[in-house]
Amino acid sequence: MKKYFIKVFGCAMNVADTERIAGWYEARGYRRTEKPREANEVVIVTCSVRQTAEDRVYGLINNLAKYKIPALPAGRQNTKYKIILTGCMLRYPLKYLKEKLPNVDEFVKISNFKFQNSNLHEHSSKVCALVPIMEGCNNFCSYCVVPYARGREVSRPFEEIVCEVEGLARRGYKEITLLGQNVNSYGKDFPPEEKRRFLNCFNDLNHCIKNLFATLLRTLHKIGGLEKISFLTSNPWDLDDNIIEAMALPKIDRYLHLPVQSGDDEILRKMNRHYTAEDYLKLVKKIRTKIPDIKIGTDIIVGFPGETEEQFQNTVQLCKKVGFVKAYVAMYSPRLQTAAYKLVDEISHKEKRRRWKILDDLINKNPAQNDKFLSYVR
Ligand code: SF4
Incomplete structure (x- = not known):
């Protein structure tokens, strides 16, 4: 064989x-x-x-x-x-x-390895199945290779995902994790007539027209046997009120991974992230008001080209205000093809390491806060 x-x-x-x-x-x-x-x-x-x-x-x-x-x-x-x-x-x-x-x-x-129904193969975990719901990204954050490596956003058909998760529940899976580079924009790429189809089911055209992620969460939430639904990764600027409403449903995981990348507005602008530090804090407040027991983790890049000590300290301050339970802190590394590759990567490795350690100590040094997501560290 x-x-x-x-x-x-x-x-x-x-x-x-x-x-x-x-x-x-x-x-x-x-x-x-x-x-x-x-x-x-x-x-x-x-x-x-x-x-x-x-x-x-x-x-x-x-x-x-x-x-x-x-x-x-x-x-x-x-x-x-x-x-x-x-x-x-x-x-x-x-x-x-x-x-x-x-x-x-x-x-x-x-x-070339097309999406296929995951009921056709084994999962690495017998408890929690990973279910990709979309692939690619349209955002072009200036440091990121994903749009070049995985292409533009392509969402899997709604019914295909629902059918797959029903099958997983029948096979005894209690937990699923929905995956995509930007799950909050799931369905944005569907044509208007496809989105309109959901009007009859949910009587909620306005919400459905923008994206279908909340609708997907609500639908999967009804599947018997499932106990927990998690998802990775969310973008702050696509996480709208309708998604927050759906996240408050009881089976939805009380951990949210919400990459902030920087707490400085100028660095965020250079990163092509479409929010300010204030916007991010307001979003966190809105989520916590709706879901008081939510835990929030994040991704942060230190040493982005031109990041001054003051700008780095803005990130430290934001982290203190939010109280993240974990953070994947990365030292900036220039990647060919990306917009930031043209910027001068002038911050030394030693300095990046110092900034990395400050945030890692601040956020990650309490082992009680760590959970299964640490196994997904890049
Ligand atoms: S960082 Fe995330 S949102 Fe930005 S381009 Fe990469 S995958 Fe897309």
Whole structure:
């Protein structure tokens, strides 16, 4: 029997991609192995969000190349494992990747592994299933590779998601996590007639016309057997009142991941984030008024080009005001293709590290605040 091995880097979206890739192999009669040397095909799901993530991929491929030796006796087919690269590093031109990674046999865009019903394959957790609801992003934050790596927003059909979650509940899953780079804009890309279809069901055209995320949450909330619905990731400027209303439903997770990135208005503008620190604080207040027991976590970038000490301190102040339960603090790393790549990355690694530590100590040093989301650290 043929075997496959998968190594994943990066975020929860990549973990979900890994599950559908596994489903693709299982459907073709392959069996998963945890030992790459036993495999006929080795798939690497890459992350490109920071240089360190890419460096780890280069290191792994160099190691795998050393063992690219016959795995079966001579004269039989499939004597070597194939190395297949997918994920966010495929944002680079193929020619560049082929030159940089001569030991990779195939480069496959993640979009080639189409969304498929996750009831057709196993999930890495037996309790909580990851359910992608959309892919890509239209926002072009100036530091981020996602729109280049994953393309523009494409939402999965509403009924397909509902059907999938009903199936998961029937199979005994109690928790689901809805995934997308910007789940709050789920359905924004649907044509108007498709959105209008929901008018009859929900009598709520105004809400539905903007996006369908709240409608999706309300619909999934009715599915018997499900006990908890979480979602990742939300954008502050797409999180509207209708979504906040839906978030107050009892089965919706009381943890909200709401990336702020900076607490300084000028840096936020340079990051192409469409809110000010004040807007963010007002949003947090509105959410807490509606859902008093909500816990909020965030993503922050320190050392963005031009960030002064005063601007960094604005971020520290915002963090103190919000009281995040956790934060994924990243040191800025310039990424090719992004708008910020043209800016001078003049802040030293040492200084970025100092700022990183201040925020990490402030937010993450209380272990009581940590929960399952730490397993999704990039
Ligand atoms: S919203 Fe998120 S995924 Fe989209 S460009 Fe900004 S940081 Fe990247």
